[in-house]
Amino acid sequence: MERLQDRPMRAWLGAGLALAMATCGCGKSADSHYAGWDVFEPEDGSFLVRYRNPPWHLVSKAGDRAVLEIKRQGSGFVDIDAGDVLSAGRFDTKYYFTTRIVSASPSDCVTDMLALMPEGATIKAASADFETSSGVLGRDATYRYYVDGPEMTAPRYTRVVCLTHPNGSLELVVDSIPDPLEREMTEMLRGVEVKAP
């Protein structure tokens, strides 16, 4: 009698164990900083950008240029006059991130970007040293501006990080509604790698 009772119990136990084993986690270890993040690497392989997908999406890539973005909630219902200088799509986003190689030094790269600040923009963080997780050095600056004037819209921010690159500088530009100096954004920028040619 006892053996008959034990059989279904063993079956239950076996089924439970099988279920537990079947649901065992498989995949890469979650211990590293950028575990699970996607990577953009141009064809020449001179640098790579890591981004968490979701919420980031790679919108386009061509040569050394890549556009990454996080859409703004309800952005499809927003109609903003973006003007001639900046693309309209940029203001539909919460974050807008671009890459390109420029021939200037990191210091000049940042200075050039600050010279293109929209009218009325203010410096939030002046040009300062920047270092990636892999030890690449560069310069970093952030300014704040309003798309339609301070009385009409919330501010947007532009953060420029220029890293030393064999061909000059790798220019990384983040245009965002949230403050791009927050740790999440800084960690994403620190995750960029520049490789020797």
Place this chain on the structure above:
Amino acid sequence: MKRIAPALVLLGLVAFVQAPAFAQGDDDADVRTALGVESADELPPALASAQEASAEDAPAEEDDGVWKGPHVELGYSHFVLADGYGAGSVNAGFFGGFLPLDTWLRIGLSAEMGSRSYTLGDNDLLVRGTLVAGYQHLGLDRFMPYAVAVATMGAVVGKRFHSPLAEMLVGGGVEIGADVSIEQNFYAGIGLSYIRASMWNLAYDVFVFRFRIGL
């Protein structure tokens, strides 16, 4: 009749609200005293039938003061679901229970909710359910050690780059622990488990500490 009428009304109310209490011996004596009768046979028919019904409704699982039905418990659990930056600590509360079944087989369920720390932003919300099945050792007086297989499923909800995200969490593993009877049906227990979990295509080695109290 006039003498016992108010008492009948009062006792009728008591019988309605607290019928199970009449199953207790002391309460029977109180009823008889209030009615001025010496034995249960002399009680009015309605009250006597209420007493009989109450006695039938008494929990069948209770024997010698020890509850042998399902146990319910509240508890606290702590583990780390790494966020890649040295945090990911989860502190959660859970509600659950298990069926002792009066055999070596232990089957339990629990629902858990808590907070997961995130280094680069606001904490995440973690919600998960856990199913356990395995062996429990009976016959050690106040102690009941156990070893069970664990399956868990849930979700972690949080924000990344100011965008709401929800990731599914699934995992399986083993748990060992013990319950200690403190006073009759009241017990406390601890459990330590290892769970191999998966979330967002990443694998996590999770060691869970659980403390619980139950009835």
